[in-house]
Amino acid sequence: MLTYTSIRELRERLREWREANPKGKVGFVPTMGFLHEGHASLIERSRGENGLTVVSVFVNPLQFGPNEDFERYPRDPERDAAICGRAGADLLFAPDVREMYPKKTITKVLVEQLTDRLCGASRPGHFDGVGTVVSKLFHIVQPDRAYFGLKDAQQVAVIERMAEDLNLPVEIVPCPTVREPDGLALSSRNVYLTAEQREQAVVLNEALGKAEEWLAEPGIDAAGLRERIVAYIGRAPLAVIDYVEVLTYPDLQPPDSVAALHIGRGSRIIVALAVKFGGTRLIDNRIFG
Structure with a gap:
C-alpha cells in the first residue's frame, strides 16, 4: 500500500x-x-x-x-x-x-x-x-x-x-452496518463510552429489533411505532434521546399511510435513532422493506 x-x-x-x-x-x-x-x-x-x-x-x-x-x-x-x-x-x-x-x-x-x-x-x-x-x-x-x-x-x-x-x-x-457481538453498531465514537454507558447502549439495537416485531402488527402507524420505541429506549437510565424518527427511505419523509409501514408494500421505511450517553452521541437505524 x-x-x-x-x-x-x-x-x-x-x-x-x-x-x-x-x-x-x-x-x-x-x-x-x-x-x-x-x-x-x-x-x-x-x-x-x-x-x-x-x-x-x-x-x-x-x-x-x-x-x-x-x-x-x-x-x-x-x-x-x-x-x-x-x-x-x-x-x-x-x-x-x-x-x-x-x-x-x-x-x-x-x-x-x-x-x-x-x-x-x-x-x-x-x-x-x-x-x-x-x-x-x-x-x-x-x-x-x-x-x-x-x-x-x-x-x-x-x-x-x-x-x-x-x-x-x-x-x-x-x-450493511457492522455490529459488535451484542448488537451495538461499530462507531469511532464508541471509545468515549464508559463501561456502564457501553452496557446500556445495546438498547439501540434492541429497540430496532422490537420495531421490526411491531411493524408486523396490523394498523400500526408511525406515531404509535415511534412512541413504543421511545418508551423502550427509556428503559436505559443513561439514555438521552436526540431523535427517534420513522420515515420513508431514501426520501426521508413521513409515511403517508398506515399501509406504507407494512413491509413489502412497495416503499421502504427507515427507523432512525440518535441517542446520547453522557457526552457521546450514537446513531443507528434499520431499513425495512
Whole structure:
C-alpha cells in the first residue's frame, strides 16, 4: 500500500494506473479515520469488486459544529494505515486540513430536503460539510464506485442524491452496518463510552429489533411505532434521546399511510435513532422493506 498526503501526487499515481489499466475500475472508501472492522468491510468489498482501491482518511472540519468534537475526535493514523493494509487497500490518501482547504472555502455543495430531518436537524450545517468534502474527494479520486456504511443511512441518501443531481460518474454502494457481538453498531465514537454507558447502549439495537416485531402488527402507524420505541429506549437510565424518527427511505419523509409501514408494500421505511450517553452521541437505524 502506498500513502499520499498530496492531491497532486495522488492524482499522478491514479493517472499512471489508469493508463496501465484502461479497463480497470477504481473503488473508493472515504473515511474520517480511527478505523474499525466496519471500515475494513468496506475496503474488503471494494477490493473484491475493483482493480484498485483507494481509502481516504481525513477528519473534515466543515462537518463539525462549533460545539462539537472536532478537536477531540479520535485519531490514530498508524493504526488506520495498518487496518487499510490488512483489508487490501492499494492507496491511502491522508491529507491535512491545509491540503484540502488551502483557502477559506466559499464554495459549498448543499443538498436540500433530505437534510431537514434526523442529523441534519440536530446538527445544522453538518451535511453542507459532508456534501462539500465528498464532492471534493470524488473530483480528486474520480472513482468508479464509492462505498459507504448504512449506519449513517441519511448520509448515504444525501450522497446518492448529490451524485444523481450533479451527474457524477460514480456508483454509490451502500453496505450493511457492522455490529459488535451484542448488537451495538461499530462507531469511532464508541471509545468515549464508559463501561456502564457501553452496557446500556445495546438498547439501540434492541429497540430496532422490537420495531421490526411491531411493524408486523396490523394498523400500526408511525406515531404509535415511534412512541413504543421511545418508551423502550427509556428503559436505559443513561439514555438521552436526540431523535427517534420513522420515515420513508431514501426520501426521508413521513409515511403517508398506515399501509406504507407494512413491509413489502412497495416503499421502504427507515427507523432512525440518535441517542446520547453522557457526552457521546450514537446513531443507528434499520431499513425495512
